[in-house]
Amino acid sequence: MPLLELVDVTKIFRTPHGEARAVDGITLSVEAGETLGVIGESGSGKSTLGRLILRLAEPDSGSVVIEGQDVLALGRGELRRKRRHWQIVFQEPFASLNPRLTIRQIVEEPLIVARMGDRAERRLRVLATLEEVGLSADFMDRRPANLSGGQQQRVGIARALVTNPSLVVLDEPTSSLDLTIRASILRTLARLRASRGLTYVFISHDIETVRHFCSTVAVMHRGKIVETGPTRDVLMAPQHPYTQSLISAALPVVPYSAVVGSTNSRGQIS
Numbered sequence: 001m002p003l004l005e006l007v008d009v010t011k012i013f014r015t016p017h018g019e020a021r022a023v024d025g026i027t028l029s030v031e032a033g034e035t036l037g038v039i040g041e042s043g044s045g046k047s048t049l050g051r052l053i054l055r056l057a058e059p060d061s062g063s064v065v066i067e068g069q070d071v072l073a074l075g076r077g078e079l080r081r082k083r084r085h086w087q088i089v090f091q092e093p094f095a096s097l098n099p100r101l102t103i104r105q106i107v108e109e110p111l112i113v114a115r116m117g118d119r120a121e122r123r124l125r126v127l128a129t130l131e132e133v134g135l136s137a138d139f140m141d142r143r144p145a146n147l148s149g150g151q152q153q154r155v156g157i158a159r160a161l162v163t164n165p166s167l168v169v170l171d172e173p174t175s176s177l178d179l180t181i182r183a184s185i186l187r188t189l190a191r192l193r194a195s196r197g198l199t200y201v202f203i204s205h206d207i208e209t210v211r212h213f214c215s216t217v218a219v220m221h222r223g224k225i226v227e228t229g230p231t232r233d234v235l236m237a238p239q240h241p242y243t244q245s246l247i248s249a250a251l252p253v254v255p256y257s258a259v260v261g262s263t264n265s266r267g268q269i270s
């Protein structure tokens with residue numbers, strides 16, 4: 001049984017200027033341990049798809065099943081409890097972190113919502129998760145504005161992982177960061193995937209990142225998946241003209257392997 005299964009999912013935004021079929025009849029499945037890359041140009045519906053998977057947006061039709069659970073059948077309370085298993089990391093770390101809270105409060109919040117552990121247990125868990133993403137205990141009492149972009153995104157990752165989820169949607173988690181920071185965050189995400197056996201849906205417009213990070217890929221164009229399969233096959237021998245044009249438009253800047261393939265320390269930042 002796949003960990004995630006979408007069948008014929010559609011989301012239409014109705015605006016004064018007309019209808020946008022942001023996600024248009026998407027069917028896909030993701031196996032446990034797989035990293036599915038979702039690529040496509042801006043406006044192709046990637047973020048909407050990510051939100052629909054986690055029911056952060058309601059589809060107009062279709063079904064979403066995660067770990068055998070029909071997500072759209074869940075009531076409010078059930079959904080809140082289930083959320084701990086399915087998390088998201090957003091593109092803009094600073095915008096997604098409450099500036100008034102300390103890092104400790106931000107990372108602890110999902111534990112409180114999921115009613116996990118007492119105060120002491122939650123504190124230990126926050127500490128351990130921060131350490132896992134490469135942040136020392138010194139960060140606990142700081143606020144987002146005092147952190148670099150990369151550190152802020154590590155907090156975003158810790159917040160997503162603290163409840164020990166099985167599925168994580170990564171919505172362009174490194175797009176707002178510069179190249180070396182990007183590589184270091186990707187290394188952390190890859191390490192966590194291996195150590196925790198995570199399943200990722202990785203939304204990106206960067207083909208080179210997807211090539212190295214994702215086992216399978218789905219190419220989105222105008223709300224539809226036009227091509228999907230093992231990353232290597234799709235990117236080496238794209239069948240759909242849209243995929244072909246995406247690949248030829250992607251100019252190699254710095255080879256990903258030149259940045260990522262080097263050192264691999266524990267990534268501790270203090």
Ligand SMILES: Nc1ncnc2c1ncn2[C@@H]1O[C@H](COP(=O)(O)OP(=O)(O)OP(=O)(O)O)[C@@H](O)[C@H]1O
Pocket residue numbers: 013014015020021022040041042043044045046047048049205
């Ligand atoms: N809340 C909304 N209201 C109206 N239209 C929306 C809304 N959210 C998204 N859309 C429209 O849906 C389409 C898909 O948007 P979406 O953000 O999912 O694409 P994307 O591929 O993630 O783009 P980007 O890479 O720029 O984030 C676009 O036409 C967008 O304008």
